Every structure is written in C-alpha cells, then in structure tokens.
Amino acid sequence: MNDAKRTQSIATGKRQVSLRLKGYLVYGLLTTFAVVLAIFIFYQKKVLLEQFDNLQRLYDVEIGLHNADVRVLNAIEIQQVNLRGVDFQVGAEHVQEHLQQLLIASHKIISSSIENSAEITELFAALDTxxxxxxxxxxxxxxxxxxxxxxxxxxxxxxxxxxRKKMVADFHERSNDVALISLSLGFFSLILLGSIIAVFFSRMARDLILLRQRGQEIIQGKRGKPVPIRRNDEVGDLANAINKMADDLDQHEKNLELERQKNFHREKMAVMGTLTAGIAHEVGNPIAAISALVQEVIDEKITGKCPYMDESDICKLHMVLDNTQRLGNITREISGLVQPQSEKFELFDLNALIRNTCNLMRYDQRWKRIQVDFHLDKNLPALNGISDQLTQVVMNLLVNALDAIEASTKTKSHIIISSVVDDEYVCLSIDDNGQGMDKLTLKKATQEFFTTKDRGKGTGLGLSLCNSIIVAHRGRLEIRSTAAKGTVVRVYLPLTIELMSEVAK
Known part of the structure; x- marks a missing residue:
C-alpha cells in the first residue's frame, strides 16, 4: 500500500504537459523547421542568382573582349594589306578615313574592354600621332x-x-550542395518526425495496454503493484486514477473485512453467551445440589444428628463446598464476559474491564508461566465508550504479548499492565519482554493482513482492528518496540468524549 502511495504521488501534482500541448509543440517545431528550411532555400537561391548575374556580366565582358579582338585584328589586316605601300599624297583621304574608324572603334569597343590599361593609352597616343x-x-x-x-x-x-569556367563550376557545385542539403534536411525531418511519432504512439500503446491489464486485474480482484506513472499528460492522469481506484477498493475491502471481523466477533460472542448460559444453567443445577447436600451433612454433624463423622470428615466436606463455590464463580465469570454487551457509548470502569479480561485470560496455560504485574490508577475516572469493543482490544493486545513472550528464549517473562491519567487522556499500557519487533516490522504492525505469525496462528487483523476501534473512540494507539528486548503498547482514550448513541463504526 505504501508503494502504491509512493507511485501515486508522482502524478498527484498539476499536469505539466497535456497531449494537446504536445501536439501544439510538435506542430510548432515542424512549422519552425519549415520556416528555417524555407529561409535557407531562399538565401541559397539569392546566392545562386547573384552568381548567375556575375556569370552573365562576365559573359558580356567576354563578348566585348571578343569583339575588340576581332576589331583589332581587322585593323591590323587593313594596315598590313591595304595600307602597305600606299601613296600618302594620293591616298591621304583613305588613310584618314581608316584612322577615323579605328579611333571610333577604339573608343566604343576596344577601350571599353581593356579600360584603365597602359596599352589603351598607348594606342590612343599612336592614333593621334x-x-x-x-x-x-x-x-x-x-x-x-x-x-x-x-x-x-x-x-x-x-x-x-x-x-567563367570557374564561376560555372562554382554555380553547379553550389546548386548541387543546395539540392543535396535540402533533400538531406527533408529526409532527416521525415525520419525524425516518423521516429517521434513511432516512439510517442508506441509508448502510449504500451501504457494503454498496461492500464487495460491493470483494469482487468482489478476486476478479477487482484490488486498487485500499481501501474508505474512515467507521463505527465492525460494518460498519466488515467494511470493515477486507476491506481487510486485500486487503492480505494483495496482499502474499502479491508474496511469491509474489519467490519466482517467485528460482526463475526459479536455474533460469536452472542452464540457463546447463549451456549455459556445454557452450560452454566446445566452445570449450576448439579453444583447447587452438591452444595446443598454437603451443607446439609455439615449442619447435621453440627446438630449431632450424624455422630459417625469426625473433624477430618468435616474438613473434607468444607473442601468440597469451597470447590463447588469456585466452579460457580467460574461459570458466572465466563457468562458475564461472553454475554452480549451494549453497542452504544456508555460510561465504564477501565480498571474493572482490565481485571475481567485478565480473569478470562488466566485460563490460557501460558498465562500461568508469566509474571503479571498490575499498576492501575485507583483514582481513574469513568470513560465513555463501548466496553465490549475495548475488551476485544485488551484481549488482542494481551494475546499478542503472550505470543511474543512464547517466541522469545528468555527464562523469566513478565507483563506489566498499567493505567494512568495523562493530560486529557487515560493511558492503558501493556509492557512485555518478549521477542520485540525490528523497525520494518514495527512500521507495518498496524497494516491490514500483515502478520509475522505462522500460517493458521494469525490473520494480520488483530492490531488493525484494535487501531480502528481506538480511532472510533477518538483515541490513538502507540507502539514502541525493540528487537530481542520487548514491546510497549499504549492506548490513549479521551476523557472529554461526548456520549454518542450511534454504534461505533
């Protein structure tokens, strides 16, 4: 039960991440990834466009250089073919026309291709000359x-x-890199998304299967261990609710078993009371007849009607009379203890209750081998409670003390029973020097169905039943124990409890 509470406490706090929030988070991550991927692609597109523009400009420059080369080659051919050996007196006009065209071509084509160079300056100087x-x-x-x-x-x-070749190679390389990175990111995102979805739904399916199995176990009456809670979402809340339901059902069944034990005890005591009353009646008649006959013989001896009896015979008759009185007292004590008591809160004498219970316990053979000391407060006030239930508490505690002493190896055994007023409570203490309990056993002592006794000797409901009765009387049960030394059990019952007419639950 403690393990169940510890497991349940994991998810008792406020839910941290719901399934809806997880969906929003995944959607947000996917959107962010898509935006980042789009920004990367547009940036790379921009870079590729810039490279393409640079390539286009370089291509235009190359065309200009090619035109300039053609124009220079044409001018060289004209000079070498047409102007070689020309008569400058006759062909001056032709020469000036050629030079004018070359000057125009130099300004428009050649200078724009190789501007800001020494060669173009030298060319213009040669043309002017x-x-x-x-x-x-x-x-x-x-x-x-x-x-x-x-x-x-x-x-x-x-x-x-x-x-241009280098720029073309760079352009192709970058375009290939962009395509490869985009495809890699796309595949990576698909694999990552698929992995997340697979892990998420596999975990959810596993947890739901565990919850289904746990529910079937609860239906079959198997409580077992609680479902481990590893989630902080609605599935975790469901697991926590199922664990809590199992704990509540377990506690309810234990409470029902305690009530059943109480009812069984009352019914058993009622049957024993009826049976004991019948036995007491059947035994009481012969005892009364024997006592009357013996008393009559003694009276006849005293009056002289029976002269054949001596004093030793009179002593024997008195012994018979004493034993018949003892038998009568025993039958009356047992009848008084087992007869049905009131189920209402009434005033009672705790010391008298202790003595009556101990008188009944003395018929246990183990009781005769143990030294029992009483330290009862003579000025103890009357208490308000159900004496029959408290008799059961005292009897269970004394039986536990006898069992503990029987399990120990000590030669001298004793039980100390005391009662005293402690502030607003009356304290009943039962101290034994039996085998005691270790810390782990002491921690579980009042749990339902927990017992250290052999099978068939204990059900594990004794101390739990005692604790429930004491709590119903608004008291408390304290147990102090040391292994191999002994145990002290204290029952605190309040002095100021109000008279209640309902049956203690």
Missing part, C-alpha cells in the same frame, strides 16, 4: 601598338574564359 603625321613610320608604330593591344585582349579574354 598617326593622324597628325600619316606616314609609313607612324603606321608601322600603330601596327605594333595594335598587335600589343591584341595580345592584351587575348590575355584578358583567356582570363575571362578561365574565370
């Missing part, structure tokens, strides 16, 4: 400058091609 003094020498100088410019353009064109 040739236009100012068109002769064979300046044309040859212009041709050399054009060839140098062509080599620079070809070099720039080769560098542009290499850069």
């Amino acid at each position: 040739t236009r100012a003094r068109p002769n064979q020498s300046t044309l040859e100088n212009l041709s050399r400058t054009l060839e140098k410019t062509k080599r620079v353009i070809e070099q720039r064109l080769e560098e542009s091609r290499l850069q």
Whole structure:
C-alpha cells in the first residue's frame, strides 16, 4: 500500500504537459523547421542568382573582349594589306578615313574592354600621332601598338574564359550542395518526425495496454503493484486514477473485512453467551445440589444428628463446598464476559474491564508461566465508550504479548499492565519482554493482513482492528518496540468524549 502511495504521488501534482500541448509543440517545431528550411532555400537561391548575374556580366565582358579582338585584328589586316605601300599624297583621304574608324572603334569597343590599361593609352597616343603625321613610320608604330593591344585582349579574354569556367563550376557545385542539403534536411525531418511519432504512439500503446491489464486485474480482484506513472499528460492522469481506484477498493475491502471481523466477533460472542448460559444453567443445577447436600451433612454433624463423622470428615466436606463455590464463580465469570454487551457509548470502569479480561485470560496455560504485574490508577475516572469493543482490544493486545513472550528464549517473562491519567487522556499500557519487533516490522504492525505469525496462528487483523476501534473512540494507539528486548503498547482514550448513541463504526 505504501508503494502504491509512493507511485501515486508522482502524478498527484498539476499536469505539466497535456497531449494537446504536445501536439501544439510538435506542430510548432515542424512549422519552425519549415520556416528555417524555407529561409535557407531562399538565401541559397539569392546566392545562386547573384552568381548567375556575375556569370552573365562576365559573359558580356567576354563578348566585348571578343569583339575588340576581332576589331583589332581587322585593323591590323587593313594596315598590313591595304595600307602597305600606299601613296600618302594620293591616298591621304583613305588613310584618314581608316584612322577615323579605328579611333571610333577604339573608343566604343576596344577601350571599353581593356579600360584603365597602359596599352589603351598607348594606342590612343599612336592614333593621334598617326593622324597628325600619316606616314609609313607612324603606321608601322600603330601596327605594333595594335598587335600589343591584341595580345592584351587575348590575355584578358583567356582570363575571362578561365574565370567563367570557374564561376560555372562554382554555380553547379553550389546548386548541387543546395539540392543535396535540402533533400538531406527533408529526409532527416521525415525520419525524425516518423521516429517521434513511432516512439510517442508506441509508448502510449504500451501504457494503454498496461492500464487495460491493470483494469482487468482489478476486476478479477487482484490488486498487485500499481501501474508505474512515467507521463505527465492525460494518460498519466488515467494511470493515477486507476491506481487510486485500486487503492480505494483495496482499502474499502479491508474496511469491509474489519467490519466482517467485528460482526463475526459479536455474533460469536452472542452464540457463546447463549451456549455459556445454557452450560452454566446445566452445570449450576448439579453444583447447587452438591452444595446443598454437603451443607446439609455439615449442619447435621453440627446438630449431632450424624455422630459417625469426625473433624477430618468435616474438613473434607468444607473442601468440597469451597470447590463447588469456585466452579460457580467460574461459570458466572465466563457468562458475564461472553454475554452480549451494549453497542452504544456508555460510561465504564477501565480498571474493572482490565481485571475481567485478565480473569478470562488466566485460563490460557501460558498465562500461568508469566509474571503479571498490575499498576492501575485507583483514582481513574469513568470513560465513555463501548466496553465490549475495548475488551476485544485488551484481549488482542494481551494475546499478542503472550505470543511474543512464547517466541522469545528468555527464562523469566513478565507483563506489566498499567493505567494512568495523562493530560486529557487515560493511558492503558501493556509492557512485555518478549521477542520485540525490528523497525520494518514495527512500521507495518498496524497494516491490514500483515502478520509475522505462522500460517493458521494469525490473520494480520488483530492490531488493525484494535487501531480502528481506538480511532472510533477518538483515541490513538502507540507502539514502541525493540528487537530481542520487548514491546510497549499504549492506548490513549479521551476523557472529554461526548456520549454518542450511534454504534461505533
């Protein structure tokens, strides 16, 4: 039962995470992952677009370099083929036209392709010189400058091609990386989501199966161990409720068993009272006849009607008379103890109750081998309670003391019974030097159906029943025990309890 309470306490607090909240959390995580993945894809798209724009610009530059290269090559061919050996007096106009076109092409095509370079400055200088003094020498100088410019353009064109290839390779590599990362993240998210769903529903299915099995065990009357609570959601609440229901049912059944034992005790005492009354009547008649006959013989001797008897015969007759009186007293004591008592709270004398119970206990053979000391307060006030139930309490405590002493190996055994007023309570104490109890046994002593006695000698309901009766009288039961030394049981009954007309529950 304590294990059940400890397990139940795990989920008695406020629910931390409900199934709905778990669903919202998963939805939020999926949404966050989708947003992060979308941001990553758009960022990589932006980078790829920038690389594509750079590639496009490089391609335009390469086209310009190619056009400049073609234009320079064309100018070199014109100079080498058409202007070689020309008569500058006759063909000056033709030469100036060629130079003007080359100047325009240099500004529009060549300079835009290799701007901010020494070669283009040198080309413009050669053009200006040739236009100012068109002769064979300046044309040859212009041709050399054009060839140098062509080599620079070809070099720039080769560098542009290499850069373009590198940019294309980078573009393909990045696009492949983005595709691979996106697919990897997608597969990872699917695997992670599938794993979470599989673990979540497998755990839920396992817990629900345990709850179903636990419910079937409860229906079959098997209490067993409580369901371990590992969740803080609605399933955990359900497991906690089932554990609590099992504990409540177990406690209810134990209470029913205690009530059954009480009813059984009352019915047994009623039957014993009826049987004892019949036996007392049947035994009482012969005892009364024997006593009357013996008394008559003694009277006849005293009056002289029976001269054949001496004093020794008179002593024997007195012994017979004493034993008949003793038999009568025993039958009256047993009848008084077992006759049905009132089930209402009434005033009673605790000391008298103790003595009467001990008088009944003296017929137990073990009682004769034990020294019993009484320390009863003569000024003890009357108490309010059900004497029959409290007689059962005293008798159970004395039987437990006798069992503990019987199980010990001590040669001298004793029981000390005392009563005293303690503040607002009357304390009944029963002290024995039996085998005692260890801490674990003492902790479970008042639990229902817990017993250390052999099978058939105890049901485990004695102390539990005593405790329930004492609690019903608004008192308390205290037990102090040390293994191999003995046990002290104290029963505290209140002095101020009100008279109640209902039966103690």
